[in-house]
Ligand SMILES: NC(=O)C1=CN([C@@H]2O[C@H](COP(=O)(O)OP(=O)(O)OC[C@H]3O[C@@H](n4cnc5c(N)ncnc54)[C@H](OP(=O)(O)O)[C@@H]3O)[C@@H](O)[C@H]2O)C=CC1
């Protein structure tokens with residue numbers, strides 16, 4: 214019965230932030246997918262409560278300052294939500310988890326929220342490889358490189374990568390990364406995220422890139438991911454849209470869906 218339903222009914226999708234760089238690309242990708250139906254393009258000033266009944270899944274690519282409020286409004290409107298916008302913290306994720314528990318209480322087919330800092334397969338794999346490798350290296354630093362219209366630094370992907378590296382180092386009993394710097398210009402050693410230095414480059418011509426540098430005496434491992442075009446994020450976004458309706462509660466990271 215379920216197969217018949219999936220085969221005959223397309224999934225109605227709303228895109229929030231539809232006029233933005235990612236929003237426009239997601240609209241085209243949803244439009245081109247035979248099993249998905251783009252029913253709403255929402256942007257600044259649109260009332261998200263009005264999406265109730267017009268879509269089953271909303272995709273949010275907006276700005277860090279509004280994304281959490283959007284998710285709460287979309288849950289109140291009864292939609293599953295896929296989020297690519299950056300700026301999430303343990304606290305804001307916790308509030309979404311609490312909200313989901315409330316709206317899903319007593320519902321076997323509860324709502325799902327899937328939040329991922331990066332939907333590109335190469336980036337998800339790079340984060341996973343970095344996490345795997347981190348415990349074997351004395352030194353670890355992250356360099357992220359993006360287009361200069363990006364409003365946040367460091368990138369959400371770099372923050373997540375650094376946190377995963379730090380967790381792996383702690384679990385392995387590694388101490389602080391070696392660094393004899395005594396005197397520096399402000400920012401010369403980047404931001405420090407859980408003990409891992411993160412450097413942000415903004416350069417016209419770039420899209421989204423990251424290097425994880427891992428060092429030991431006499432050797433270095435570099436893990437690099439490049440998104441040359443926003444089409445790189447689309448298979449992951451579409452996968453998340455199709456998956457989120459089957460995953461009640463909060464899912465963080467596309468790696469959960471890919472079983473990495
Ligand atoms: N997870 C992933 O794989 C990826 C994540 N990102 C992240 O996605 C986010 C968006 O990136 P990008 O598309 O480049 O940014 P843009 O600035 O191009 O797009 C954001 C859009 O959201 C709109 N917007 C702002 N506030 C609201 C609101 N309250 N409700 C609805 N729409 C709103 C903006 O309108 P206006 O311009 O008028 O303010 C704009 O149209 C960023 O956080 C970025 O880091 C980006 C790429 C991949």
Ligand SMILES: O=C(O)C1=N[C@H](C(=O)O)C[C@H](O)C1
Pocket residue numbers: 299330331359363364367368369370371420421422
């Ligand atoms: O703003 C961008 O462009 C991107 N943002 C995300 C991030 O901050 O990690 C994902 C990707 O790097 C592109």
